[in-house]
Amino acid sequence: MKARSRKDVRRDQIVGVMVFLIIWEVSARLLDNSLILPPISAILAALWELIITGQLIVALSQSILLLIAGLIVATTIGFVLGALIARSRTAYWMLNPYLSALFVTPTIALVPLVLVWFGFGFPGRVTVVVLAAVVPILFSVASGLRDSPGDLIDVARSFGVKGEIALLFKVRIRAALPVLLAGLRLAAGRGVVGMAVAETYLRLGGIGGLIKSYGAMFQTDYVFASILPLSLLGIGIVSLIGRAERRLHWT
Amino acid sequence: MIDKLIRPSVFLPLVSLVVVFGGWEIVGRSINPLLFAPPSEVLRQFGELLQTGELQDAAMVTVRALFLGYFLAVVVGIPFGILMGAWTRFGDILQPYLYAIFATPRVVLVPLIVVWFGIGFEARLFLVFFWSMIAISVNTAQGVRHARPDLVEVARSFQATRLQMARHVLIPGAIPFVVSGLRIGAERAIVGVIIGEMFLQIVGLGGVITKGSQELLPAKMLCAVAVIAVLGTIIVTALDTVEKRFQDWKGAP
Known part of the structure; x- marks a missing residue:
C-alpha cells in the first residue's frame, strides 16, 4: 500500500475522465437512442442552449436564492436552539425528543406535509431547506459550545468580561468556530438536497423544476444538461466552506 | 418508581x-381539518389504516424493496470496496465519479431512472441499491487503505505472509470502517426507498404519504411518516450499536 504522489493521482483521474467521456460519446452514437443515452456532444449543445436562452441563469438564481434564504434561517434557528441545549440541561431534556425525531425522519417524507402547512410558495420551500439543513448546524453548535474552553473563559473573566451572554459572543463562539464551520459545510450539502427535493416535488421554479419538466418531456439530453450545473453548485458551495474551514485551522 | x-x-x-x-x-x-390534524385524529386514522390493512401492506412493500436492495448493496459493495482499497490506482480513478454522484441530489436523477429502469420494482430497487452500495464501498475502501502503518511494519518485520497480514492486520483494521459504511448505507437505503415510492411508483409507505396529500388527509400522511421514522430508528439504532462495539474493539488509533 504505497502512497502515490498527488501528481500521479491527478494524471490518472484526468486520463480516466477523458476515456470515460470518449467511451460515452462513441457508445451513445452506436446505440443511437438519445432517449436512453444522449451523446456528450448533444448534452453540451443542450447546455449551451439553456445558457443562451437564459433559462439556466433564471433557474439557477431562483435556486441559489432559495438555498441561501434556507441556510440563513437554518443557521439562525440552529444557533439559538443549539446554544440553548448546550448551556441548559432543562432545555436539552425538553427539546431532545423532537430533535431526535427530526434527525431520524427522512426530510423527503416531510415535504408533502410541509408544503400543505406552509404553502407552495417561497415560505414552504424555504421550510423544506431549513428542515434538511438545521440538524447538522444544531448539533455542531451544541457540541462546540458544550466543550467549554476553560482557560479562555478564565482569561476573559479576569479581563472583565462578565455575564453568560457576553462570554458566549466574546469567547465561546470564537473558540467553537471550526466546529461550527464543519456543521455549516454538512448543512450546505443537505440544503442542496432539500432545495432539489422542494423544487422537484412542486415541479416548478429553479433547477429542480427545470429538470422535472424536461424529464416529463423525455428530453434526456436537456435533463443531463440541467443536472450538471446543480451538481457543480453543490460541489462549489461545499468546497467553498471547506476552504474557509482549512484556513481557520491553520492560522 | x-x-x-x-x-x-x-x-x-x-x-x-x-x-x-x-x-x-x-x-x-x-384549524381547517383539510390542513391540520390533532393527535386524536391521527390516532383514529392510525387505527383505521391498521384495520383496513393498508398500513401493513404498505410497510411490507417498503420493507421488501428496502431489504432486497440493501442486501444486494452489501453483497456487491464490500468486495467492490476491497478492490478499490487494495488496488489504489483503480480507487483513485473512480474517485471523481463517486464525488459527482454524492454531490448530486437523488431526486433530480429520477427522470433518468425512469428512462433507464421504468417506474416499477426494478427502478425502486436501483434507488435503494446504488447509493447504499457506494456508501458501503467507499467506507470499505477507506478501511483497507488506512491500515495502521505501525502494525503493518511490525507484521512485515516478523515476515508475515500476505495471508497472515490480511488475516491479522488488514481485516481487523478495516472492520470498523466497514461497519460504519453499513450504517451510512442503511440510512441512504431508507431515503432511497421513500424517494422511489413518492416519485416513481405510488406504493408502500411513501405512496401512503403521496396519497394522503392528494386526498387532503394530513392525519394519514402523519401516520406514514411516523411508521417510516420508527422503521428508520430501529434499523439505524441496531447498526449504531454494532458500530459502537467495533469501535471499542479497534482500541487506540
Missing part, C-alpha cells in the same frame, strides 16, 4: 411532550 419519574432525564421530556401534544390538540381542533 416515583424517584425515577422525578429525575430530570425522564420528567422534563414528559412535561414537554404533554405540553406540545396538548397544545397541538387544542390548536389542531380549531
Whole structure:
C-alpha cells in the first residue's frame, strides 16, 4: 500500500475522465437512442442552449436564492436552539425528543406535509431547506459550545468580561468556530438536497423544476444538461466552506 | 418508581411532550381539518389504516424493496470496496465519479431512472441499491487503505505472509470502517426507498404519504411518516450499536 504522489493521482483521474467521456460519446452514437443515452456532444449543445436562452441563469438564481434564504434561517434557528441545549440541561431534556425525531425522519417524507402547512410558495420551500439543513448546524453548535474552553473563559473573566451572554459572543463562539464551520459545510450539502427535493416535488421554479419538466418531456439530453450545473453548485458551495474551514485551522 | 419519574432525564421530556401534544390538540381542533390534524385524529386514522390493512401492506412493500436492495448493496459493495482499497490506482480513478454522484441530489436523477429502469420494482430497487452500495464501498475502501502503518511494519518485520497480514492486520483494521459504511448505507437505503415510492411508483409507505396529500388527509400522511421514522430508528439504532462495539474493539488509533 504505497502512497502515490498527488501528481500521479491527478494524471490518472484526468486520463480516466477523458476515456470515460470518449467511451460515452462513441457508445451513445452506436446505440443511437438519445432517449436512453444522449451523446456528450448533444448534452453540451443542450447546455449551451439553456445558457443562451437564459433559462439556466433564471433557474439557477431562483435556486441559489432559495438555498441561501434556507441556510440563513437554518443557521439562525440552529444557533439559538443549539446554544440553548448546550448551556441548559432543562432545555436539552425538553427539546431532545423532537430533535431526535427530526434527525431520524427522512426530510423527503416531510415535504408533502410541509408544503400543505406552509404553502407552495417561497415560505414552504424555504421550510423544506431549513428542515434538511438545521440538524447538522444544531448539533455542531451544541457540541462546540458544550466543550467549554476553560482557560479562555478564565482569561476573559479576569479581563472583565462578565455575564453568560457576553462570554458566549466574546469567547465561546470564537473558540467553537471550526466546529461550527464543519456543521455549516454538512448543512450546505443537505440544503442542496432539500432545495432539489422542494423544487422537484412542486415541479416548478429553479433547477429542480427545470429538470422535472424536461424529464416529463423525455428530453434526456436537456435533463443531463440541467443536472450538471446543480451538481457543480453543490460541489462549489461545499468546497467553498471547506476552504474557509482549512484556513481557520491553520492560522 | 416515583424517584425515577422525578429525575430530570425522564420528567422534563414528559412535561414537554404533554405540553406540545396538548397544545397541538387544542390548536389542531380549531384549524381547517383539510390542513391540520390533532393527535386524536391521527390516532383514529392510525387505527383505521391498521384495520383496513393498508398500513401493513404498505410497510411490507417498503420493507421488501428496502431489504432486497440493501442486501444486494452489501453483497456487491464490500468486495467492490476491497478492490478499490487494495488496488489504489483503480480507487483513485473512480474517485471523481463517486464525488459527482454524492454531490448530486437523488431526486433530480429520477427522470433518468425512469428512462433507464421504468417506474416499477426494478427502478425502486436501483434507488435503494446504488447509493447504499457506494456508501458501503467507499467506507470499505477507506478501511483497507488506512491500515495502521505501525502494525503493518511490525507484521512485515516478523515476515508475515500476505495471508497472515490480511488475516491479522488488514481485516481487523478495516472492520470498523466497514461497519460504519453499513450504517451510512442503511440510512441512504431508507431515503432511497421513500424517494422511489413518492416519485416513481405510488406504493408502500411513501405512496401512503403521496396519497394522503392528494386526498387532503394530513392525519394519514402523519401516520406514514411516523411508521417510516420508527422503521428508520430501529434499523439505524441496531447498526449504531454494532458500530459502537467495533469501535471499542479497534482500541487506540
